Amino acid sequence: MRNWSRGIFLGHLTSLERLNALTDGVYAIVITLLVLDLKVPETPGLTTGQLLSDLQEQIPNFAAWILSFYMAAFLWMRNFWILKHIGKCDEKTFWLNFVHLMFVSLIPYAASLLGHYEEDAVAVIIFSSTLGLASFSLLILHQYVAAKRDWHLEGAPKLWTNPNLWAMYPAPLFAIGSILISFNSVNGAIAFWFLAPLWTRLFSQK
Secondary structure, X not given: OHHHHHHHHXXXXXXXXXXXXXXXXXXXXXXXXXXXXXXXOOOOOOOHHHHHHHHHHOHHHXXXXXXXXXXXXXXXXXXXXXXOOEOOOOHHXXXXXXXXXHHHOOHHHHHHHHHHOOOOHHHHHHHHHHHXXXXXXXXXXXXXXXXXXXXXXXXXXXXXXXXXXXXXXXHXXXXXXXXXXXXXXXXXXXXXXXXXXXXXXXXXOO
């Protein structure tokens, strides 16, 4: 009975189109939710100075938005790049992708927390952990499908089939570094994340 049910389940979940559609939908929602934490000043009739002061107070929110938007975009491109080079998948692929999306869906919450409690190390730890786990789960997904040689489509680049995983998925390392820095300097821990775009450009896929 268990094997029969498992076969029925797999029969409904072997479509890469459904996997990609679900992934794209989650990422689209996450990116949309990120911007909702940027608030327009609600007090009418503000002077230019008051408006600038209000916007200055939101700098932590903008910093969290920029970092989160970039990382979400980078993770989506990596996810797309991983899946476009395989011709089939299995149930485990779906579950690994679900684990990845679970952490991705937490990014708006972590960004909002960081924007509102930018001076609290706990907020930085949660933010860094979320991005690190989202990237680490994608690393595991890539490692899994890359090991399935019979799934590979013709023309898959060498960087995909034999990836330098830690170089291509640096967020777990940045997360650890940011968390350690946060015990001495919260601002330094946040600033450390702005090095991530430079790192990812050095190891962009071909």
